[in-house]
Amino acid sequence: MKKITLVLTLAFLVGMVNAQYKTYNRNIFVEFIDMENTEGKLECEIDSILFSFEPDRENLWEVKIRNNRDSKIVIDWDGTIMAKDGKSSGIIFSDDSQITMNNPKVPDTVLPDTYVEKEVDMKSNFEDVTLSLYYPRQVRKGKNAKITLSIPINNGISKKDYLFKFNVYSKK
Numbered sequence: 001m002k003k004i005t006l007v008l009t010l011a012f013l014v015g016m017v018n019a020q021y022k023t024y025n026r027n028i029f030v031e032f033i034d035m036e037n038t039e040g041k042l043e044c045e046i047d048s049i050l051f052s053f054e055p056d057r058e059n060l061w062e063v064k065i066r067n068n069r070d071s072k073i074v075i076d077w078d079g080t081i082m083a084k085d086g087k088s089s090g091i092i093f094s095d096d097s098q099i100t101m102n103n104p105k106v107p108d109t110v111l112p113d114t115y116v117e118k119e120v121d122m123k124s125n126f127e128d129v130t131l132s133l134y135y136p137r138q139v140r141k142g143k144n145a146k147i148t149l150s151i152p153i154n155n156g157i158s159k160k161d162y163l164f165k166f167n168v169y170s171k172k
Contacts, residue, residue, distance in 0.1 A: 077105035
């Protein structure tokens with residue numbers, strides 16, 4: 001019985017440790033460059049569309065887009081561009097593999113009062129394994145990282161690129 005309790009306790013502790021690494025840690029922070037920042041959140045509402053971002057330690061950014069409009073919107077993931085320190089790249093999703101990463105990204109249609117959530121990364125990060133932990137390594141050395149994300153959305157009348165600029169920095 002003691003062995004079972006010990007194993008369950010260790011499994012619980014390991015689960016808690018992994019959960020703590022979901023977002024930036026070890027004094028690494030992210031903020032909007034051109035928009036108002038809210039403590040503890042990377043979110044803003046533009047044209048009745050709520051954008052939320054949650055970067056994690058492995059370059060994947062969770063992007064949540066909520067449609068607060070009266071009509072549907074279509075997110076053009078294939079036209080989405082991510083840039084880091086001036087280098088632009090298309091995106092990949094967290095479930096892409098080397099086989100699927102170059103396939104066209106299917107657009108998402110988001111009905112009113114609903115949302116879509118994706119984890120994205122720069123395609124160039126996937127192709128260059130040495131960049132996989134870019135932010136912690138470079139930012140801890142005192143160099144801020146500049147990230148830009150452009151998401152094209154069609155609202156049925158027009159298509160607009162929503163541009164978001166972020167600063168990744170260390171408080172050390």
